[in-house]
Amino acid sequence: xxxxxxxxxxxxxxxxxxxxxxxxxxxxxxxxxxxxxxxxxxxxxxxxxxxxxxxxxxxxxxxxxxxxxxxxxxxxxxxxxxxxxxxxxxxxxxxxxxxxxxxxxxxxxxxxxxxxxxxxxxxxxxxxxxxxxxxxxxxxxxxxxxxxxxxxxxxxxxxxxxxxxxxxxxxxxxxxxxxxxxxxxxxxxxxxxxxxxxxxxxxxxxxxxxxxxxxxxxxxxxxxxxxxxxxxxxxxxxxxxxxxxxxxxxxxxxxxxxxxxxxxxxxxxxxxxxxxxxxxxxxxxxxxxxxxxxxxxxxxxxxxxxxxxxxxxxxxxxxxxxxxxxxxxxxxxxxxxxxxxxxxxxxxxxxxxxxxxxxxxxxxxxxxxxxxxxxxxxxxxxxxxxxxxxxxxxxxxxxxxx
Amino acid sequence: xxxxxxxxxxxxxxxxxxxxxxxxxxxxxxxxxxxxxxxxxxxxxxxxxxxxxxxxxxxxxxxxxxxxxxxxxxxxxxxxxxxxxxxxxxxxxxxxxxxxxxxxxxxxxxxxxxxxxxxxxxxxxxxxxxxxxxxxxxxxxxxxxxxxxxxxxxxxxxxxxxxxxxxxxxx
Amino acid sequence: xxxxxxxxxxxxxxxxxxxxxxxxxxxxxxxxxxxxxxxxxxxxxxxxxxxxxxxxxxxxxxxxxxxxxxxxxxxxxxxxxxxxxxxxxxxxxxxxxxxxxxxxxxxxxxxxxxxxxxxxxxxxxxxxxxxxxxxxxxxxxxxxxxxxxxxxxxxxxxxxxxxxxxxxxxxxxxxxxxxxxxxxxxxxxx
Numbered sequence: 001x002x003x004x005x006x007x008x009x010x011x012x013x014x015x016x017x018x019x020x021x022x023x024x025x026x027x028x029x030x031x032x033x034x035x036x037x038x039x040x041x042x043x044x045x046x047x048x049x050x051x052x053x054x055x056x057x058x059x060x061x062x063x064x065x066x067x068x069x070x071x072x073x074x075x076x077x078x079x080x081x082x083x084x085x086x087x088x089x090x091x092x093x094x095x096x097x098x099x100x101x102x103x104x105x106x107x108x109x110x111x112x113x114x115x116x117x118x119x120x121x122x123x124x125x126x127x128x129x130x131x132x133x134x135x136x137x138x139x140x141x142x143x144x145x146x147x148x149x150x151x152x153x154x155x156x157x158x159x160x161x162x163x164x165x166x167x168x169x170x171x172x173x174x175x176x177x178x179x180x181x182x183x184x185x186x187x188x189x190x191x192x193x194x195x196x197x198x199x200x201x202x203x204x205x206x207x208x209x210x211x212x213x214x215x216x217x218x219x220x221x222x223x224x225x226x227x228x229x230x231x232x233x234x235x236x237x238x239x240x241x242x243x244x245x246x247x248x249x250x251x252x253x254x255x256x257x258x259x260x261x262x263x264x265x266x267x268x269x270x271x272x273x274x275x276x277x278x279x280x281x282x283x284x285x286x287x288x289x290x291x292x293x294x295x296x297x298x299x300x301x302x303x304x305x306x307x308x309x310x311x312x313x314x315x316x317x318x319x320x321x322x323x324x325x326x327x328x329x330x331x332x333x334x335x336x337x338x339x340x341x342x343x344x345x346x347x348x349x350x351x352x353x354x355x356x357x358x359x360x361x362x363x364x365x366x367x368x369x370x371x372x373x374x375x376x377x378x379x380x381x382x383x384x385x386x387x388x389x390x391x392x393x394x395x396x397x398x399x400x401x402x
Numbered sequence: 403x404x405x406x407x408x409x410x411x412x413x414x415x416x417x418x419x420x421x422x423x424x425x426x427x428x429x430x431x432x433x434x435x436x437x438x439x440x441x442x443x444x445x446x447x448x449x450x451x452x453x454x455x456x457x458x459x460x461x462x463x464x465x466x467x468x469x470x471x472x473x474x475x476x477x478x479x480x481x482x483x484x485x486x487x488x489x490x491x492x493x494x495x496x497x498x499x500x501x502x503x504x505x506x507x508x509x510x511x512x513x514x515x516x517x518x519x520x521x522x523x524x525x526x527x528x529x530x531x532x533x534x535x536x537x538x539x540x541x542x543x544x545x546x547x548x549x550x551x552x553x554x555x556x557x558x559x560x561x562x563x564x565x566x567x568x569x570x571x572x573x
Numbered sequence: 574x575x576x577x578x579x580x581x582x583x584x585x586x587x588x589x590x591x592x593x594x595x596x597x598x599x600x601x602x603x604x605x606x607x608x609x610x611x612x613x614x615x616x617x618x619x620x621x622x623x624x625x626x627x628x629x630x631x632x633x634x635x636x637x638x639x640x641x642x643x644x645x646x647x648x649x650x651x652x653x654x655x656x657x658x659x660x661x662x663x664x665x666x667x668x669x670x671x672x673x674x675x676x677x678x679x680x681x682x683x684x685x686x687x688x689x690x691x692x693x694x695x696x697x698x699x700x701x702x703x704x705x706x707x708x709x710x711x712x713x714x715x716x717x718x719x720x721x722x723x724x725x726x727x728x729x730x731x732x733x734x735x736x737x738x739x740x741x742x743x744x745x746x747x748x749x750x751x752x753x754x755x756x757x758x759x760x761x762x763x
Contacts, residue, residue, distance in 0.1 A: 063593045064586045067602040103433065135452045135528050142456040145464025149436065152471050156429060168475065171468060178464075195453075195528045322586045323579065384575050399564075 014302070015127055038130040042119050050271045051081035057317050064321035091260035096158060099257065103157035107150050108258070108265035114146030115272040122279045123201045125289050125302035136197040137189065140280060141182055144235070147273060148174045151244070154266070155254035166253025169328055170237065170244035176335045177234035177241075181277075183343035184227040187220050187350035188284045197280075201288035210294060214287035219372025220350035223380075225285040227343050229315075232277035234335070236270060239320035243328055245270075278312040279305075286312075338383050342376075349375040408448055415441035423496070428474050436467045450525030614726055617693035619673045620682055622715045629716040634690035636664035641682035641691055649675035650682065666712060673699065674708040689733050695725050 018037060022030045055070070055078060062069025070077040095104055121136035123129040133139055148171050155167020192200040206213045215221035234241040244253040252258075255266050282288060286308050289301035326334065349372055356368050418438035425431040439462040446455035535543055593599040603610055626632035637654035653668040682691050694717070701707030723730040 060590065063590045066589060066593065066599055068593075068600055068604070071604075103430070133452060135456055138453060138456040138460065138528075142459040142464070145460055145468075148468055149433075149463060149471075152468065152475075153433065156471075156475070164475070168472075171472070175464075175468060318583065318586060318590075322582045381575060 014125070038120075042130060043116060046116075046119060046272060046275055047268070049275060050268055051085070053271060053275075053313060054084065055080045056313070057320075060314070060317045061321045064318070085264075088261055088264035093260045093262065094257075096160065096257050098159040100157040100159070103153050104257075107154035107157060108262045108269070110153060111147050111150035111269040112265050112272065114143040114150075115269050115276055117143045118276045119272075119279070121197055122276075122283055123198050123288055124305050125300065128289075128302060129198050132198045133196065135195045137185060137195045137200075137280075140197075140276070141178070144178070144273075144276075147269065150269075151254050154258070158254070158257035160257055163252075163254050163256045166244050166256065170254055173234055173237070173241065173244060173328075173331060176332060177231045177339070180227055180335060180339035180343045181231035181235055183340070184224045184231065184346060185280075185284055186343075187224050187347045188215055190347065191215070191220075191350055191354060197283050197288075201283055201290075204287040205290035207294045212287055212290055212292055214285065214290070216285040216287075218353060219369060219376055220346050220353050221285055223342065223346045223349065223376040225281065227339055227346060228281055228285065229312075231335075231339060232281060233316070233319065234331070236273040236277060238270075238274065238316060240323035240326050241331055242325060243331065274313070274316060275309070278309055278316070281312060282308045333387070337387055341383060342380060345379045346376060404448070408445070411441055411444050411448070414438075415445070429471065432467060432470050432474070436463055439463060439467070453526070453528050453531055612695050612697075614728065616695050617678055617680060618697050619676050619678060619694055619699070619710075620671060620691050620715070621694040621717045622669065622712065623690055623692055623719055623722050624716050625719050627718070629713070629718075630665075632718075633665065633712075633716060634688050635666050635669065636688060636690070637662065637666040637669075638687070640685050640687065644681050644685045646679060646681065647675045647677055649673070669712040669715060671710050671715060672708060673710055674704060689737065692722055692726070692729075692733075 018034070021037060022033050025033050058080065059069035059077065070080045073079045073083045095101065118140050120131040121129065121133055121139050123132075151170045151174065152167050155163045155165075155170070158164075188200060189195055192203050194200065204212070204214050211217065216225050233239075237244050245255060255263060258266060282305060289305045291297045291299060291301075291304050352375060353368060353372055356364075356371070359368060361367075415438050418434055418441060422431045422434035422438065425434060440459065443455040443458040443462075446452075446458060589599060623634050624632035625634065637652055639652050639654075642648075642650040642652045649672045651668065651670040651672075652666050654662040655665045655667040657663050678693070680693055683693055699708075719730070719734075723734075
C-alpha cells in the first residue's frame with residue numbers, strides 16, 4: 001500500500017494521504033504507524049457504517065411494515081443512532097450475582113475482536129487491502145471461529161439456564177452453517193486458483209466485450225452466491241435464522257444477562273459480522289471493486305465496493321422484514337439436507353464450467369449456461385421435492401427418560 | 403528482535419498451558435488452553451506458514467475448543483460446580499509425569515533429522531501445499547477422509563432417534 | 574416448495590417499501606401527538622358533570638341525590654350535598670369527587686342518573702405527575718357545558734335534549750291550567 005499512484009487514478013487521494021502521513025515518521029516506525037492508521041480507518045469507517053445501518057434498518061423495516069420508522073430525532077430521524085448510543089452508554093451495567101465475573105466481562109470483547117480482525121484482509125479498492133495475505137480467505141474463516149467461542153462464554157457465564165440454552169442453540173447454528181459457507185467458497189477458490197482475496201478480486205476486474213467477469217454472472221457463481229448468502233444470514237444470526245436472539249422466544253438468548261454498553265458491543269459485533277460476510281460476498285462473487293461496465297471506471301473503486309455492500313445490506317434488511325423465523329429443527333435440516341449438498345454439487349458444476357471453457361461452436365455459451373443451470377437446478381428441485389414434510393399425523397407417542 | 407519475540411511467545415504458550423492446568427473449573431481451563439493454542443498459531447505465523455497458522459486457529463479454536471466445551475456442558479451438569487479435587491501429592495505426581503513426557507518428546511525431537519540448524523526457511527505457499535497434498539500425500543488425505551466419514555456416521559447414529567434405530571435393527 | 578413463496582413475499586414487501594414513498598396511504602399509522610385519530614361517538618373514558626347555560630355552579634344538573642354514588646361498583650364517587658343556613662340539604666352538590674384511578678368506565682352512574690346530570694367523557698390524555706391527588710377529579714374539573722356534550726356525543730345529546738325539552742313542556746302545560754284556572758279557560762290538558 002505504499003505505492004504512490006498517479007493523479008489520474010481514482011484512488012489517488014486516499015492512498016497518497018496514507019503514504020504522506022506515514023512519511024512524517026522514521027522508517028523504523030513506519031510499519032507500525034501504517035498499521036495504526038489502517039486500523040483506525042477501518043474501525044472508524046465500520047463503526048460509522050454500523051450507526052448508519054441501525055437507522056437504515058429501522059426506517060427500512062418501518063416502511064416495509066407500513067409505518068414511517070423513527071422520525072423524531074433529527075431530520076427524518078437520522079440522529080437516532082446518536083440517541084441510541086447515549087442510551088446504551090448511560091445504562092446501568094448489571095452483572096448477575098452468581099455470574100462468572102471474568103468470563104462474563106471477556107465475552108463481549110472476544111466476540112468483537114475476531115470480527116474486527118476479519119476486515120483486514122478484504123480488498124476495498126484497487127490497491128487498498130490493509131493486509132494482503134496469501135491465505136486471506138482462510139484467515140477470514142479462522143477468525144470467524146472466535147465468535148462462536150464468545151457466544152458460549154456469554155451464555156455459560158450468565159449462570160442462567162435460558163442463556164445456556166440460547167448459547168447451545170447459537171453455537172449449533174453457527175457451526176452447522178459454517179460448512180455450507182466455506183464449501184460454497186471452494187468453487188470460487190477453485191476457479192480463481194488462489195486463496196488470496198486480492199487475487200480473486202483482480203481476476204474479476206477483467207472485461208470480455210463489455211461484460212464484467214464477475215463470478216455471479218456464471219451458473220456456479222449464482223448458485224454459490226445464493227448458498228453463501230443464505231449461510232451468511234445464519235452465521236450472523238439474522239432473520240430468518242435469528243432463533244438465538246429471538247425476543248419472543250428466549251428474550252435475548254446468550255445476550256440476556258448483558259445490559260448497557262456490553263449489550264451494545266454484542267449488537268455491534270453482530271452487525272460487524274454482517275458487514276464482514278457481506279464484504280466477503282462482494283469480493284468473492286460480485287467482483288469486489290470492479291465497475292459493471294468498462295466505461296464507468298472513472299468512479300473510484302472503493303465507491304463501487306461501497307455501493308455493492310450497501311446493496312447487500314439492503315437485501316439483509318429486506319429479508320428480515322419479509323420472512324418468519326425458522327425453528328431450530330427446521331434450521332438444522334435446512335442446513336444439512338439442502339445447503340450442504342447444494343454447496344458440494346456447486347463445486348462439480350464449477351469444474352464442469354472450467355473444463356468447458358474451450359468450447360467454441362456457435363451455441364457454446366448458451367450450451368454451457370444450460371448445462372450449468374441444469375446441473376444446479378435439477379438437484380435443487382430434487383432435494384426440495386424429496387425433503388417435503390411427509391410425516392402424517394399419527395397418535396402421540398410419549399418417550400420417558402429411562 | 404525476531405528471536406526475542408519468539409522467546410516471548412514460547413513462554414506465553416507454556417505459561418498459558420500451565421495456568422490452564424491449575425484452573426479449578428474445567429471451562430476456565432479450556433478457555434486458557436485456547437490462548438495457548440493461539441500462541442502456537444502465532445509461532446507458525448513467525449515461520450511464515452500462513453496456511454498452517456490459520457488452519458490451526460480454525461480447527462483448534464473453532465472446532466476442538468467448541469467440542470470440549472460442548473462435552474463439558476452436556477455431561478457435567480453445566481460444568482459449573484465441578485471442581486477437581488487436588489492434594490499436594492497430586493501436584494508432585496503431575497509435575498513428575500509432565501517432566502517425563504516432555505523429556506521423552508524433547509529427546510525424540512532433538513535426535514531426529516527434522517531439526518536443521520540452518521536459519522533460512524522458505525515459506526510454503528498455499529499452492530505448494532495444495533500440489534503436495536494432491537500428488538505426494540494423496541493417500542494420507544484419502545485415509546483421513548475415510549476416518550472423518552466414519553466419525554460422522556458414528557455421530558449420526560449416536561444422535562439418531564432410538565425408535566428409528568430400533569426399527570432399523572429389525573431385519 | 575422451490576422458493577416461489579419467498580419470492581412472492583419479497584415482492585410484497587418491496588412494493589410496500591417503495592410504494593410508501595409515493596402513496597402516503599400505505600402508511601397506516603398516525604404520528605401521535607401531532608396527528609390524532611378521531612374517536613368514534615360511542616367511545617367513553619371517564620364521567621363528567623353536565624351544566625346548562627354558562628354558569629357551572631348555577632346550571633349544574635346534578636341535585637346530589639347520591640344514586641350514582643350508591644350504584645358505583647368500585648365506589649369511586651364521593652358526594653357531599655350543600656346545606657343551607659338551617660342545615661337542610663339543598664339540591665346542589667357541595668363536593669363531587671371522582672377518583673379516576675378507581676373508575677372502571679362501566680357507565681352505571683350514567684344509566685341510573687334520573688336527571689341526565691352525569692355523562693361519559695372521551696378524554697384520554699389524563700396523565701398526571703401525582704397518582705393520588707392528581708387522579709382525583711373535583712366538581713370544577715368535572716363540570717362541562719351542554720355544548721361540549723353535544724359536541725362529543727351528538728346523537729345522544731340531541732336525544733337527551735329532546736327528552737328534557739319534552740319534560741319541560743309537560744311541566745309548563747301542567748302549570749298552565751293551574752294558572753289559567755285563575756285567569757280564564759285554557760287549553761285542554763295534553
